[in-house]
Amino acid sequence: MEIMLTINNQKRRLLIEPDEYLLDTLRKAGIKSVKRGCDTTSCGMCSISVDNKLVNSCSYYSIRAVGKEILTVEGIPEEAGLIADFITAEGAEQCGFCSPGLVMAIHSMKHDLDDFSMENIKHYLAGNSCRCSGYEGQHRAILKYLEVK
Amino acid sequence: MNFKEIVQPSSLEEAYEFLANHQKSVIIGGGVFLRLQKREADLGIDLSHLSLSYINNGAREYHIGAMTTLRDIETSGFLPKCMVESVRQTGGVGLRNMVTIGGSVCGKYPFSDINTALLSLGARLIFFKKGEIAMERFLGGNYMLNDILISIVVPKVDYSTCRYFKHTYTDFSLVNISVSSGENVRIAVGARPGRSVLVQDINTKHTSEELLDQIEFKDDIRGSGAYRRHIAEVMLSEILEEGLLWK
Amino acid sequence: MGVKKSIPKIDGKGLVTGKPAYTDDLSPQNALIVKVQRSPYAYAEIMDIDVEEASAIEGVKCILTYKNVPEGLFTRAAQGYPEPSPYDKKILDKYVRYIGDEVAAVAGIDEKTVDKALDAIKVTYRQLKPIIDFEKAKDSDILVHDHDRSYSLFDIGHAPDRNLASSYEMEIGSVAETLRQCDVVHEGTYYTEANSHCMAEPHSSSAYLDLQGRLTIMSSTQAPFHIRRILANILMMPISNIRVIKPRIGGGYGGKQAVHGEFFVALTTLRTKLPSKMIYSRKEVFQSTYTRHATRTEMKIGAMKDGTIKAIDMNVLSNTGAYGEHALTVLMVIGAKSLPLYNKVEAVAFRGDVVYTNITPAGAYRGYGAVQGNFALESSIDELADKLDIDPVEIRIKNMIKVKETSKIFEVMGEGREGTPMIIESCGLDKCMAVCLEKLHWKDKYPRQVIDENIVRGVGLAIAMQGSGIPHIDMASCILKLNDDGSFNMMIGATDLGTGSDTILAQMAAETLRVPVEKIIVYSSDTDLTPFDSGAYASSTTFISGHSVRIAAENMIGEIKRAAMRHFNTDVVDFDGTLIRWEKGNISLPELAQILYYSENQEQLVSSGSYVSNTSAPPYMVGGAEVEIDKRTGKVKLLNFVAAVDCGTTINPNLAKIQVEGALLQGIGMTLYEEAKYTSNGHLINNSFLKYKVPTRMEVGKIHVEFVESYDPTGPYGAKSVGEVGINTPPAAITNAIKNALGIRIRKLPVKSETVWAMLNEKRQD
Structure with missing residues (x-):
């Protein structure tokens, strides 16, 4: 079926299977920042924002996104670049596969939280897993980034 | 789960018609746990266009739309403590922004933390055709209703709290427990690993051990029945020791 | 100019901002989708496989079964040639040896088509009784490689008629004799689990024919040159006709040091002339790639009253699952990268068998034996110290290896063959010990702090080493x-x-x-x-x-x-x-x-x-853990982990630090959470992130990594390796800390809260 999606402020006409998930639709549409890390909505590597809400695109039906604002890392180049500067300054990205999802989670967190205590930050990001870094580097980077913002 | 087609009805009547007229149709709530099921259905009925995402703060009870997400419950600010606490570690924020309370209830997922909370609060389920059913009756029965859950009514209570034990932060609970006191005291235990159940015989003189004697615990990969029971006892003792349940 | 500077990774910003970089991002857009039908049985013979109906499905382009693929035996292990792993695997075989083993591969125009075709393939199996328990596998009636002509390229102790993928033994001095002379001997048996790597990016590969008709493979592999050689050998193609490209990789930790989907995309593309790709599902990653070798290590360690360690005997049983990838080398590293830590012993013996069983194969995983060996050895040292009533720090300082010393082990045990003699040119273990004790506040905290009647804290530590490459091979x-x-x-x-x-x-x-x-x-x-x-x-x-x-x-x-x-x-x-x-x-x-x-x-x-290289300069570290245990539930919470590391010069201190922090978290996961449980019929229960629990950011505690000043003259700019050493200490450090907190000794990983609770109950009853 054909649907119209708004991806990173651009209207895109796309051909999808009826029960397709956004992760697949986005990747087919050339949005390669969105990664598949699991089959069970567990890893957070496909995190994107839909209408300002952080969601796992692997389990979000594409037709549900019609009429909504879909945002991926490609849609926030400046903010993503700045977050990337802080993460890479710590070397905390290592393999980088989970990083775009983490950037989207940080983007949403900034929108959603008022109190950026370490406990709150960790709780908010608990669904974004990383196997390389041991998380400590990410946390150092995020604290520094939030200080600047 | 795969669907040959997904429809997005714009009224409950329309949604119900799809459900009634298609043998192999499935209602899609959040869709997250459905995804894990290896089934094929002809028709998915998406309820997201029915304005069922709301939390109304009434005088004596809360009315929560079936499509309200767990994250909405977490950040509501006023819902009973046991509800808010129960959802905090259900996956990450991304997952909780998708998982709906209605989907959790209708899936009768035994690992659910929110179902235990709702059971302890004496929640009532409002279905489109069959009307009101108590959470306890719904969870207890083996039947699946060919109906649409519209909302969940949660009576306001004086006090509630919950506990769960997880091996890692976002893991399914080894066991969970939720209590409330208002008109009466209710204690629910879930992830036993079976579905959430209520402790039936409650008496102020009962120890946590006596209360949990009524509940059946079993083994699964997260732990043995004996360990589950012990953890439930520790959690319940902690709640009882706080001394707020019987006030 | 360049070294000792924490510059960002040159590809880092591109990766974080989501630029296409990994295999699936860069695969040709119209690539055929390749998926694999996998065995539902732990052990079976395929009596018949009917692909007629599946082939007729529109959009299906290629179906591979054992009947139409090259028959040669090989090892998936991407190691130097000749490999020290047995040739016991075929691309597709008439026999399947674990649940998840490959039965057939289907290529089609999209995933739904391929799924339909996979369902339409009819396989008739003759089920065979599997052997699951690795402690019963040696000389069992059930032989995992009874039906093939599996062989090894040189003597690795491969004996398929005894279910042995490999075995090895060595003895320096007389251990039995020396142990008799010791005042105190500790004996203990230690178990480690078959952990999964859980790298973020599932194994991915794609293939296309270039303008000259050459086969081009893009793969998330750690060893592209070995992949090219293995493909060329089995497909009987000249190496010159194959190109292997490694784009960016979403983590490996050893898990991508083998052939995975490459044969299937290669054959699909060679036969259809069309590009193809195969991206593993997470379930496939868990079930059908490989894990760490689960081990049982029996230790005997003897010392004199003054704490002089005189003899160590290490006897290992390692489980390689259905195929013997890295079987011998991981086994040898268990001894070779732990025993030299106590180089002053008079006698030391190491022996081990690596057995076949009908479960997911085992292979390379960060630490590669060293972590299994470290858990056994460094737990034993604490147990020995306990018996001697000597401080665990003191006994280590007295006996551990120092600069300009050597160990006979270096000469005797290499990886898959003899080792090479080596004088230690840099060893900061003493400095690491001092840093670790200070940062962990050992003096104030050892052995335990009672917080209240339910909560108690304890500290424990372990020392570790690794190598820097394989001398004369890498x-x-x-x-x-x-x-x-x-x-x-x-x-x-x-x-x-x-x-x-x-x-x-x-x-x-x-x-x-x-x-x-x-x-x-x-x-x-x-x-x-x-x-x-x-x-x-x-x-x-x-x-x-x-x-x-x-x-x-x-x-x-x-x-x-x-x-x-x-x-x-x-x-x-x-x-x-x-x-x-x-x-x-x-x-x-x-x-x-x-x-x-x-x-x-x-x-x-x-x-x-x-x-x-003709040496392999060992990096060293001392890891110290502080745990908090709730005695009511047995739950162990890691509060602090201090890692003091000697990796020579840190070429890029930030990147070195993240290497250690990441390795520690994997080691912590292995110690406290990660379990690979099989049912009695060989089904892996923990085959998703819902059931295989890796630590989240909430479980980390505080990790403190510090590098001690060090320079190794044999390394480039004084550098030694840093990628693996960090994973070795958490198992022993954490279990030693639990012992110090509660008085209970855990010799089997992972440390489950239920086990701690049960052991505390037993202790109370005593």
Whole structure:
């Protein structure tokens, strides 16, 4: 079926299977920042924002996104670049596969939280897993980034 | 789960018609746990266009739309403590922004933390055709209703709290427990690993051990029945020791 | 210029901002989708496989079964040639040996088509009784490789008629005799689990034919050159007709040091002439790639009353699952990278069997035996100290290896063959110990702090070592090419899998050439375009590839000077990275480069460097854990982990730190959470992130990593490896801490809260 999606402020006409998930639709549409890390909505590597809400695109039906604002890392180049500067300054990205999802989670967190205590930050990001870094580097980077913002 | 087609009805009547007229149709709530099921259905009925995402703060009870997400419950600010606490570690924020309370209830997922909370609060389920059913009756029965859950009514209570034990932060609970006191005291235990159940015989003189004697615990990969029971006892003792349940 | 600087990873920003970089991002858009039908049985013979109906489905382009693929035996292990792993695997076999083993591969135009075809394949199995329990596998009636002619390329103790993938033994001195002379002997048996790597990116590969009809494979592999060789051997194609490209890799930790989907995409593309790709599902990653070798280690360790350790006996049983990948080498590393820590013993023996069972194969995983060995050894040391009533720190300081010393083990035990004698040129274990004790506040906290009647805290520690590459086997090379603006292309076979090796190798080149790092343009891991490198494993990249880069850069300086001498018509020039001077003046490097390519005696300057080491400088560390235990539930919470590390010079301190932090978290996961449970019929229960629990960011506690001042003269710029050593200490450090807190000794990983609770109950009843 054909649907119209708004991806990173651009209207895109796309051909999808009826029960397709956004992760697949986005990747087919050339949005390669969105990664598949699991089959069970567990890893957070496909995190994107839909209408300002952080969601796992692997389990979000594409037709549900019609009429909504879909945002991926490609849609926030400046903010993503700045977050990337802080993460890479710590070397905390290592393999980088989970990083775009983490950037989207940080983007949403900034929108959603008022109190950026370490406990709150960790709780908010608990669904974004990383196997390389041991998380400590990410946390150092995020604290520094939030200080600047 | 795969669907040959997904429809997005714009009224409950329309949604119900799809459900009634298609043998192999499935209602899609959040869709997250459905995804894990290896089934094929002809028709998915998406309820997201029915304005069922709301939390109304009434005088004596809360009315929560079936499509309200767990994250909405977490950040509501006023819902009973046991509800808010129960959802905090259900996956990450991304997952909780998708998982709906209605989907959790209708899936009768035994690992659910929110179902235990709702059971302890004496929640009532409002279905489109069959009307009101108590959470306890719904969870207890083996039947699946060919109906649409519209909302969940949660009576306001004086006090509630919950506990769960997880091996890692976002893991399914080894066991969970939720209590409330208002008109009466209710204690629910879930992830036993079976579905959430209520402790039936409650008496102020009962120890946590006596209360949990009524509940059946079993083994699964997260732990043995004996360990589950012990953890439930520790959690319940902690709640009882706080001394707020019987006030 | 370059080294000892924490510059960001050169590819980091591109990765974080989501640029297409990984195999699936870069695969041809119209690639056929390849998926695999997998065995539902732990052990079975395929009596019949009917693909007629599946083949007829529209959009199905290729179906592979054992009937139509090359039959040769090989090992999936991507190791140097000849491999020390048994040849016991076929691309597709008439026999399936674990749940998840490959039965057939289907290629089609999209996933739904392929799924339909997979369902339509009819397989008739004759079920065989599997052997699941690895402690019963040796000399069992059930033989996992009874039906093939599996063999090894040289003697690795492979005995399929006894279910042995490999076995090994050695003894230095007489252990039995020496143990008899000891005042105290500790005996204990320790178990580790078959952990999964859980790298973020599932195993991915794609294939297409280039304009010349050559097979091009893109793969998330740690060892592209080995992959090319293995494919060429089994597909009976010349190596020259295959190109393997390694793009960015979403983590590996050893899990991508083997052939995974490459055969299926290669055959699909060779037969259909169409591009294809195969992306593993997470379930496949868990079930059908491989795990760490689960082990049982029996320890005997004897000492005199004054704490002098005199003899160690280590007896290992290792479970390799259905195929013997890395069987011998992991086994040997269990001893070779733990026993030298206590080099002053009079006698030491190591023996081990690696058995076949009908479960998911085991293979390379960070630590590669060292972590299994460390858990057994460093737990034993604490237990021995306890028996001797000696402080666990004191007994280590008294007995542990020091600089300029050696261990006979280095000479006797290598990886898959004899070792090589080696004098330790740098060893910061004493400094690491001091740092760890200080940062952990050991004096105040040892052994335990009682917080209240339910909560108690304890501290524990362990020392560890690793190696830096495999001497005389691991080789690396580098080509440098001067550009007309004075920048350099650096082509390296070294395989950056997220570790940052592209960056640190550029730093080393810049250091040698005395140019800014930005002048080094790195291109890595493409068998057509980059020179040979064994691959990213065995903690070899910094040490081995680093030296090759240093040599290439030194040679480039020679080339630059030679060109400048010709230009100036002189015999003496000097190059400082910016200017080339001679007695009458100077010229900048960009100026010289421009002349070289446009105006005079035109010539491309190219240099190369190759390196193979005759040593393997061990990095060392001391890891200390502080845990908090709730005695009511048995739940263990990690509060602090202090890692004091000697990895020689840290080429890039930030990247080195993350390597250690990441390795620690995997070690912590292995200790406290990660379990691979099989049912009695061989089904892996923990085959998703819902059931295989890796630590989240909430479980980390506080990790403190500190590097001690160190310089190893055998390493490039004094560097030793840092990728693996961090994973070794958490198992023993944490279980030692639990012992110090509660008085209970856990000898089986993972430490489950239920086990702690049950043991506390037992203790209360005693």
